[in-house]
Amino acid sequence: MNGQNPVFIPGPTNIPDRLRLAMAAQTWDHRAPDFVDVFHPILEDAKQVFGTTKGKVITFPASGTGGWEAAVTNCLNPGDTVLISRYGMFSHKWILLCQDHGLNVEIIEAEWGEGAQADRFEAALTADKSHRIKAVLATHNETATGVRSDIGAIRAAIDASDHPAMLFVDGVSSIGSMPFEMDAWGVDVAVAGSQKGFMLPTGMAICGVSEKALAACDAAACTRSFFDFKQMAAANAGGGYPYTPPVNLLLGLRESLDMLTAEGLDNVYARHARLAEGVRRAVSAWGMSLVAKRPELYSETVSAIYVPEGFDSDALTNHAYDTYGVSFGVGLGEMAGKAFRIGHLGSLTPTMALSGLATIEMCMADLNYPIELGAGVAAAQEYYRTGAPLAMAAE
Template sequence: MSYQNPVFIPGPTNIPEVIRKACDMPTIDHRSPAFARIFKPAVAGVKTVLGTREGEVILFPSTGTGGWEAAITNTLSPGDTVLVGRFGMFSHRWIDLCQRHGLNVQIIETPWGEGAPLAAIEAALAADASHRIRAVLSTHNETATGVRSDIAGIRRAMERTRHPAMLFVDGVSSIGSMPFEMDRWGVDIAVAGSQKGFMLPAGLAILGLSPRALAAMETATLPRTFFDFRDMQKSYAGGGYPYTPAAGLINGLATAVEMLQDEGLENVYARHHRIAEGVRRAVAAWGMRPCAASPELYSDTVTAVVVPEGFNGTDIVTLAAQKYGMAFGVGLGEVAGKVFRIGHLGSLTDAMMLSGLATAEMCMADLGYPITLGSGVAAAQDYYRKTAGIAAKAAA
């Protein structure tokens, strides 16, 4: 693998040089005012990216998986019921985590390539007259299949059924890259990670907590120590941590949110949509299709490309790494071998994306795929040429 080439996996993403330098800092006393000066702007910036004024932000030295664990252990008790649709590898892993913690997981099996099953969620909530379901869990952007789910639609279903359950959302591969409105969508816990839209190395679990989620701590009895929100809140009041924080990553996070705000979140989202649309046009030019079942489900951070019958998508990823020094994502779980994944999130430009598409084409040609070299690149070029500068002009 060449360190000079950008990566096209759906995380960790490419790290801008200014963020890398921000993470590379001398040791500081994390109980001193020096730490508070980097910590407070990082937290304030994350609140803006999450779309919350009412919520509180917690940063754990961990990854998104640790964020999932923190979400359930701080708000639920053994035997509590949670409702979740299984429609990809990451919703599956959240289900597994809940089951290992002794929760009663009510699973709605959903075809991979579809999004959160809104009608089935609403029916399950309506049938729960005794309100045993304590939380509804959903993955906003299913990285395995390149599917974006309608989180606002889940909240509307909860409101129509007048169900009091909390809403927990895995936004690891969407937050910072696609619109996310924690307050407006009624999200009680949003989980993100440092290594995706925030363009940092892995190492921070980033959580947004609503007042309802914080209140649920008072009755939750699942064990937690490292991930205890209460310990974090007590230390946050003084601008510190209950244990040693990842100071360099938090300094990088402060820089990352400043970069996102300087670009303008609407421009960030428009850039991701535009680059993703160029990828989708390339895929169509190859005679292939995304794994996502319909256009309204298309993710703007990752496209899972369904390969033709008789081919194995993993071979493309392997060849790209070995021959051309470039990274793409393999298919996971039920779509292993059936797709290869192109990540297009974080620090990315048109020119970078075109290099990825060109390399993917070379790999497919090397493997005997029925494609014409340059067809996908040309389709993306045509779209990028016609749409270049539109977001920047609109913001001017």
Template sequence: MSGFKGLAVPGPTNMPFEVRRAMDVALEDHRAPDFPEFTLPLLADLKTVFRTETGHVFVFPGSGTGGWESAIANTLRPGDRVLASIFGQFSHLWVDMCRRFGLKVDAIDCDWGTGVPLDLYEAHLAADRGHEIKAVLVTHNETATGVTSDVRAVREILDQLGHPALLFVDGVSSIGSIEFRQEEWGVDVAVAGSQKGFMLPTGLAIVGVSAKALASRPANGLPTCFFDYQDMLKFNADGYFPYTPAATLLRGLRASLDMLLDEGLDAVHARHFRLAEAVRRAVGAWGLRLCAQDPRWYSDTVSAIVVPEGVDANDIIKSAYEKFDLSLGGGLSKVAGKVFRIGHLGYLNEIMVLQALGGAELAMRDVGLSFEPGSGVGAAISYLSEPGADAALAAQ
């Protein structure tokens, strides 16, 4: 089929031409005396995106899963107790990793389509008078279900109770796209991945670590080597890495950061809200609903769309890919076959969203769903063309 393939999954996301060009360079000497002239400003600008001044942002070759592992291995010891909640595939996998590391996990099972249960977190932490819980895990944006949770509120609970537990946040599909304030929200370890809001290929785990977390490595803790924070901190101070870095990806990251900072982080967040709301208007016009059960959970980076009973969402995804050259995200685990996902994050504008919605309409009608052709695209256009409508909604 001629033309471009459409990419509307929640990661990897579309890669800007500026990022591609930045990575189209000869390989370089990562021990060169002038390499720090490139890396030190890069690490400083990452702190701006994470919105931390006193912490440090590490860049590991890897994925978000590696970032999770770094948080656990650098701050906890075998048998430590952690508090977490499961409401989607990625929050589930983080809990699974904790258990593999020999941690004791207070895992709260929630309905998929909801987010972090603040009341239950408060109850668990209030009951923990001996402060046995050493870390609290929050999946900021659950990519599998299109749900965003309130990180700030979890920190407020910890502070109100005077609980010293570290706060870990999975921000893989949020950081660089929707509001995230590491220092203000008291987040101790925040994990991101290069293939989402940073608009890069997969291959970098980007991890923001607070001063508190850096100082909290326990005696007889878990072993670290590749993901050791102290090794990285020592080498990063001079602009280097303890092993060969993914320098080509770092060049792309430089271009990505330039784009984010030139647009302005607040403008980036507003753009993501605007485009996400356009998708939500389309879903309503189709007569469908989101997996997220309430507007307070709605994600501005991914929408998981529930298909009617008797319809297999995988048929829609297959039709979109094979007949219309559009990649849609599939349902994972408990929601497999029940939802398809539209990613709306990273390098994205209005016409790209309309392309994804139009392709989804073609695929849904191809498998027999009944709705007025163009209704979703039309609803999105109506919203996007209303002056000030997005600003009014964002203020609600």
């Protein structure tokens, strides 16, 4: 039956029935006086997920990439220098976007499987005596490699160098699934997307924007119109958008926030941590290794896993889809053909995770991988069955 199997890609994620039903609404006039009664609380309640009381939440009809573009074009000028570390496909794509907008990008190269190295940021910022660098960009959770970087340490590096640079963070595959502390970490623009931890279809970039970033908009000369923070914030204050909003996605976001609140954000984060550890136990039982090089780098939302020498990870994920109708993440960039990814975020439970582990084990057995059928599943089962069960909010 089509559509019955969960996906195990790191986004878009599985959509709970409760959210699909919330979005299955008849056309609603977004200029009607009662629309504001629903719209304003959405923006206010989303702040909790970002970890901010000081910033604004601003949404655009776009994917996370639109949020990246909004961060760059609203706060910077062509020719400005930004500092970013490249350690995966998505940090690489953010570099390309900055270059497309005429920015001077200083790149700290890091091996894929590593994260953003705060000490190297601090050295670069300390050396920048004239404060040429206007913003530091960091990918919180590098989806291509399953690596989580320490954003708090990057903020500490900026502070230790006594540098005024803004901090922009790609939180697309972390916000709503892993702890994110926009205010505590001094993040100026945090970018999320509807299709990951919020469990919705792709189509909405959700940005947390600090007062400092909004003030920077006044002097920023990068071309923008659709992604204008100030224009959007002004329209939001009046209860709408400067153009037609994605009303059904906003209704879905309202329900998503209710689900996250009902489960409790601490419980959401604990559930993701538990799902991730079960997957990691399975990987170890298979005798395989993660792309992430050390435990402190392990992502709670996606695990990138090296296949054994002589095997093709793309053949594995293709076999899973063609034979069993289940999607796993392919290897991206430097990981193409070398690693596959298991997404364990959003609307997912340990029971669902076990079905994914069992399926990928069958695929590996079909393709003559050197594994014992059931070993990874048993390792995850042993982990998941201990301790109190973690349940999502009812659909």
